[in-house]
Every structure is written in C-alpha cells, then in structure tokens.
Amino acid sequence: MRGKSLLLIALLLALASVRPMPAAAASAHAAASQPYWRPEVFRVEGDLRHSLYASLAAVIPDSFLNARERAYMAWEIADIFRWQADFTRDFRPGDRFRILFERLRSTDGELRYGRMLAADLVVGGRMLRAFEYDDPQGHTAFYDGNGVSLRRSFLRVPVEFRRISSGFAAARFHPILQRWRKHEGIDYAAEPGAPVMAVAEGVVLRAGPAGGYGKLVEIRHANGVVTRYGHLSRFGSGIRPGTRVAQGQCIGYVGATGLATGPHLHYEFRVRGVATDPRTLSEEDGTPIPADIRPAFDAVVSELTNQLAPALAGDLARGAM
Secondary structure (H helix, E strand, C coil): CHHHHHHHHHHHHHHHCCCCCCHHHHHHHHHHHCCCEEEEEEEEEEECECEHHHHHHCCCCCCCCCHHHHHHHHHHHHHHCCCCCCCCCCCCCCCEEEEEEEEEEECCCCEEEEEEEEEEEEECCEEEEEEEEECCCCCEEEECCCCEECCCCCCCCCCCCCEEEECCEEEEECCCCCCEEEECCEEEECCCCCEEECCCCEEEEEEEECHHHCEEEEEECHHHEEEEEEEEEEECCCCCCCCEECCCCEEEEEECCCCCCCCEEEEEEEECCEEECHHHCCCCCCCECCHHHHHHHHHHHHHHHHHHCCCCCEECHHHCC
C-alpha cells in the first residue's frame, strides 16, 4: 500500500513539473504544422461546348487540377456571370473562353483552385468580360472593362432547368382544364426537388397553397415588382409571409402541386400588377465603380488585361503547359 502511495506522489510531482506551452508558442507551433498555400497565376482558353465544366475539363488535365477543383472553378465562373449568361442554355458554335486564375500549391504538394482574376468569354455570340477588384475597404467585386458592376437587380432565371415547357402567351391550351386561357408566366421543366431561387431581394407576401398554383411563394421587390413561384413541392427554410429574402436565396423546391402535369416551376414577373414576360425585359446597367477609385481600377484592369494575353501568365491554352 505504501509503495502505491509513493508511486502516486512521484507521478503528481512529475505532472506538476510539466509547464504548459505559452500561447504564442502554441500558436506558432500550430501555424508551422499547417501547410502553406502559394498562389500561382495561369491563363487557360478553349471552346465552350456542351457545358462549362466539360469545356474546362477539355483543356485542364487532372494533373493540373482534379475533377473536384475544376468543378469549383466552373461554379465560380457561372456565379460571377449569372446575371449575364445561362451556361446551361446559351452556347452557340464559336463561343469561347479565356480565363486568368490562381491555382494554390501547398508545401505538401497538394493543388487547389484559388480564384478567378479576369475572364473574356463569348457566350451566345455575346462578348462578356469580368475583372476582379478589391476596393480600399476590402470589398471584392467583379466589373466589366468599363467599370460597371456585373451584379444586377434580377437574376435571369430562378432555377436550373432542362427546357421551357410553356412560354408567356396571350392564349395557351391548358392540358388539365382543356380550354384556352392566358399564360402569364414561364414554365421551366426541371428536376423534382431542384432548388428555386429568389430572383432579387424582397419580402415574402405569400407562402402557401394557392389554387391552381399549388404551393406558391410570392415576393414583393422594389419599384412595384412582384414575382411568383408556383407548383412547389415544399418551401425553403424559414420562408413565410413577412420574411426578407436575399437575391439567390432558396425559397422552395420544384414540384408538381396544383394544376400541373409534371414537375416544373411556374414563374411570373409582374410590374405594378401587370404580368410581363421576363425574357423581354431590357437588361439594366449595373452600378459603376466610384469615380474616386476609378484610376486605381483602370490600372488593375490594364495589368489583368496584359496577363490575359498569351504567354504572359503560366499558359494552359488548349491544355499545353
């Protein structure tokens, strides 16, 4: 018994002699154990075919960025240009892309996609440009070459869709009611359960059953605009009357409730009560960059434009290192 007591005392004395590592030293040790990521700038170009991801995969080998990292890259490009292009629908023969981006390399040799710095695209025959700019307050945004923000008040479409099953029409034969009637919106055939996004920030006016609409969300936006999203299977988290929503926020999921023959989203765009075809709306201008930082912005654009030119950045054009 006495031997065990002496052993316990010796153990306690040994533990008391162990001093904790100072906080600064512990932090330095943790930082040293973390890999360091070094950014490398590259340029890539190619043809836009079938999908944005497939187009990137055609010119970026797995040895440079794996499939997951290429997917991250495609998602960011699509997100940056989501007010100007639909990368699931708009491609035409002759469309192309040229991207300046950062790749991250760790001290362990791992490779990751970093961020997009600049892009020249031709989508649907339209020239689109984007340049990243960090303002003096540290806010990052993308602008075109004229210093106009790419962000717009309204998204082009509220859901990723396969096709337009019914367009905006003065008269359409309703497949369930078996009679002709106005069709004051756009029907987007989409996968059941696909997320539906608010096309602009606003306040939810209604979220519930609404006759032929089935489960409906109605949102009031600025300047007398109201949007409706019908035939939903269910509502997004927290979506109820009075809820303020952000642009791009999920408000529900594609379904076939109400008078619907299959899963699709019925989308309406109303201006002061009048139904309007959202595809005919003129594209408004984005916010221009403030005049006091325009010279600094122009200098950044000039530098990025030079780097977009062949052979000035690391070049992956058509897959060639």
